Amino acid sequence: MYAGGRLLLMQLQVLLVAGTHGNEINGIWLFEQCEKSPFLINTHGIKTIKVIGNPEAKKAGTRYIDNDLNRSFLAESFSSMNSSNLEGVRANQLVRLYGNQGENPCQIVLDFHTTTASMGSCLVVYGRREADLALASLIQNRLGLPIYLHETDKKQTGFLVESWPCGLVIEIGPIGQGLLNSKIISQTKLILENFLEQIQQVKNLNLLFPEKLIIHRHIKSIDFPRDEEGHIDGYVHSLRQSKDWQPLKKNDELFYKLNGETIRFEEDESFIPVFINEAAYMEKNIAMSFTKRELWKFKPEWKQSLIDLIN
């Protein structure tokens, strides 16, 4: 393949990102340990490149410096080379270095996050790209992880994984920001190794795709209750806290105010809430997101799309 004056050897490379948010440190720590002891992770023969998404934010111990890096992968920032914010520049740099057409091209990206919500381990897929759905199916089939399909959310765009032909976010929680935890590190390592194993299986055309997959399709997000001045004046009800992935029905407790008022869920339709009380989403006016749980039939074209990308 000849592109941009350079002969590119299309060897499969998987980009592994941790610390896209600087205060989600378990993945960062795992990667740093791997630098010292390369055999800590069983890569199943897959060539990987490990990067810290936002090293400046990591140093500062914050999610980001100027803007959320995981909302900075936008066409507008890529068109302007003189982006004035640190994360815009970093997004550009990551694509230039490791994008599919980059200096050291990667075809697949796995972006490791943690959350303060009780999400357990789960996958986030952005939109309905065939290769993403195929790869997510393989992992769900292997580890049983729930899949959150994020789409039709115009307020939230510019995710890192969208800049690669195939890419998934792995979310693990609950864990506080800036906190190392044995369980979270083990979960991160387990999922990473399973991803690389499954990618190796696809490379060997040793295919074990499921017939069906369970999708939690994003419907909408809801804000905290607020007073006239816009300040948050209620918090997630104790009966809703940590109940991610559990159905929310009409009249269920949603928020609580200190004056004793319980705010209930009043819609007729039932939803499955996710990312309940994620600390970083408060500034995005998101108390939780609502999804619909759906059973999807696995499509052969998804499989082909992933095979084409990998081989």
Added chain:
Amino acid sequence: MYAGGRLLLMQLQVLLVAGTHGNEINGIWLFEQCEKSPFLINTHGIKTIKVIGNPEAKKAGTRYIDNDLNRSFLAESFSSMNSSNLEGVRANQLVRLYGNQGENPCQIVLDFHTTTASMGSCLVVYGRREADLALASLIQNRLGLPIYLHETDKKQTGFLVESWPCGLVIEIGPIGQGLLNSKIISQTKLILENFLEQIQQVKNLNLLFPEKLIIHRHIKSIDFPRDEEGHIDGYVHSLRQSKDWQPLKKNDELFYKLNGETIRFEEDESFIPVFINEAAYMEKNIAMSFTKRELWKFKPEWKQSLIDLIN
């Protein structure tokens, strides 16, 4: 009482501080709600002043801006009026405004904190000041909260409460930084109201001091395991995580390294660990602190010291 050219009316005032660390937001939120609805908290007739310790750090969503405010109440920063760091200036300002000799004098301070460690609700006493021990005894007698006596730790000084004649820290956890939680808010409110009730009882000389109190006396803090370059290369063992207040004996699991090595506790003496894996202490090289659990006899002079201060 005539002091510094002003006639001071010695009415008892209790200073209530939340957000001494800007990312410990549950107390801040409770105080903000009280601003809007003054009757949310039962003050038991005690006059209180509520302040946000570090409003700039709160805005930034971080523990502090230049230095930890709760290590900034030091003689050296008070002697220099042109302190170049934000927290030094703020410490000076708080004492000038609300100190015992301040513009709006307070005799007692309660400083509300949260922790990522599984400390439950507890009190921290700095040194062995009689009024502090008397007040802590009243709360332990009423709510059964453990008391952590922090002393003889030369690396950790300059705590806010030490600049008032009587002052205690309330620590509540586990809770991630920057996260509102119904349980933490309820615990904060309960403890605050019980403090004010007990202070009111002392004011009325309606005294219910216990005969004994249980103290967890600080012995030392230990660091995370580190490699030759000083980087953390092990984390708190899963069997030690969240086991605050539970005895640690010889050969118990302490840390774990990714290479499979378990680091055990090797001393012959047994300790009670506290603040296990507090996220903010990583930069202070503290993985946890060790205490000794002791039964102390309540001393009549403690009682008198508190009565003298309040009445």
